[in-house]
Amino acid sequence: MKKPPFLVHRRAWLWYNGLSRRERKALKDAIAPLLKLPEDQWTQAGALRLDTAEPLYLLRINDDIRAFVRPIDGKPEIQDFVHRETLLYFK
Numbered sequence: 001m002k003k004p005p006f007l008v009h010r011r012a013w014l015w016y017n018g019l020s021r022r023e024r025k026a027l028k029d030a031i032a033p034l035l036k037l038p039e040d041q042w043t044q045a046g047a048l049r050l051d052t053a054e055p056l057y058l059l060r061i062n063d064d065i066r067a068f069v070r071p072i073d074g075k076p077e078i079q080d081f082v083h084r085e086t087l088l089y090f091k
Contacts, residue, residue: 004016004028005035006034006035006075006076006078007072007075007076007078008077009078009079011079012079012080015080016081022062023061026062026065027067030059030061031067031069031078033045033046034047034069035075035076038074039055042057042069042076043057047059047069050068054070055071056070056079061081063084064083064085065081065083065084066082066084067079067080067082068080068082
């Protein structure tokens with residue numbers, strides 16, 4: 001498997017490796033704009049800044065999957081994934 005152009009936290013690796021081709025392409029398309037921008041501009045590329053002490057963002061991958069992303073040395077790192085339905089449960 002080709003190494004992604006972004007970082008994947010070990011907690012997210014299992015889900016990342018289980019993504020279908022379609023889901024992986026959606027992830028690549030969603031995160032690509034973040035790779036070209038400084039972290040303070042990620043919200044302009046669709047990432048939602050969460051109210052946390054350390055920078056943490058929620059990124060929509062497709063209708064069902066969201067990713068928690070944080071900046072590490074200027075690059076996005078996928079921290080974890082979550083189903084949209086799970087987020088709605090806690091709303």
